Amino acid sequence: AQSVTQPDIHITVSEGASLELRCNYSYGATPYLFWYVQSPGQGLQLLLKYFSGDTLVQGIKGFEAEFKRSQSSFNLRKPSVHWSDAAEYFCAVAPNQGGKLIFGQGTELSVKP
Amino acid sequence: GAVVSQHPSWVICKSGTSVKIECRSLDFQATTMFWYRQFPKQSLMLMATSNEGSKATYEQGVEKDKFLINHASLTLSTLTVTSAHPEDSSFYICSASSATSSYEQYFGPGTRLTVT
Numbered sequence: 650a651q652s653v654t655q656p657d658i659h660i661t662v663s664e665g666a667s668l669e670l671r672c673n674y675s676y677g678a679t680p681y682l683f684w685y686v687q688s689p690g691q692g693l694q695l696l697l698k699y700f701s702g703d704t705l706v707q708g709i710k711g712f713e714a715e716f717k718r719s720q721s722s723f724n725l726r727k728p729s730v731h732w733s734d735a736a737e738y739f740c741a742v743a744p745n746q747g748g749k750l751i752f753g754q755g756t757e758l759s760v761k762p
Numbered sequence: 763g764a765v766v767s768q769h770p771s772w773v774i775c776k777s778g779t780s781v782k783i784e785c786r787s788l789d790f791q792a793t794t795m796f797w798y799r800q801f802p803k804q805s806l807m808l809m810a811t812s813n814e815g816s817k818a819t820y821e822q823g824v825e826k827d828k829f830l831i832n833h834a835s836l837t838l839s840t841l842t843v844t845s846a847h848p849e850d851s852s853f854y855i856c857s858a859s860s861a862t863s864s865y866e867q868y869f870g871p872g873t874r875l876t877v878t
Contacts, residue, residue, distance in 0.1 A: 655846075686870075690771075690871060691871055692766060692855070692857075692868070692869035692872065693855070693857075693869040694808075694869075695866065695867075698866075730763045739805065739806070746864065746865045746866075747794070747859060747865025748794050749796075749808055749811065750796075750806075750808065750867065751808075752806045752807075753805060754803040754804065754805045755804070755805055757803075
């Protein structure tokens with residue numbers, strides 16, 4: 650069965666510091682991978698997605714993620730965090746484009762001034 | 763990007779009553795809508811998938827007679843929680859997708875249901 654694990658429940662980083670949020674997935678084939686951000690009062694927003702091709706994916710708001718098949722990982726990174734990045738981040742996997750999304754537990758990001 | 767709205771954003775109801783939550787795609791026609799449930803500090807769990815004009819497909823463990831889903835048009839899906847109980851209190855989120863959006867799911871802001 651498909652599953653997604655986000656090992657870090659809560660991460661705190663200083664503003665301007667780099668960020669890496671971890672995501673590991675379990676799936677038999679190459680899955681469709683996503684990162685979403687959830688801010689209070691707003692719907693989940695898609696940051697980036699990976700279907701195939703270049704394993705380093707660029708997204709919105711300066712985020713990027715790298716697909717590593719050998720590690721079954723799809724970690725999210727940002728070189729310099731802004732206070733407005735404080736939110737809940739979810740990694741998700743789907744068997745195909747438009748398929749059911751399976752979400753990880755989420756990582757809450759806090760940003761220190 | 764496409765916009766999905768939910769109404770109401772917050773609702774309180776008494777135990778035993780029913781409550782309806784609306785999900786609307788405002789600027790595109792959604793052939794498929796999804797309903798999720800999210801407990802505090804937890805992940806989103808898919809409850810059901812609905813295609814316009816068809817019966818919803820429920821995930822294992824979700825009571826279809828309790829969580830009634832209707833997707834009567836390409837811009838509206840409703841979730842009715844029937845005979846609500848306190849354990850139904852949760853955050854309900856919908857998403858919408860279509861072929862024209864490359865099947866990307868666009869999420870609504872969610873509805874907070876509190877059953878007293």
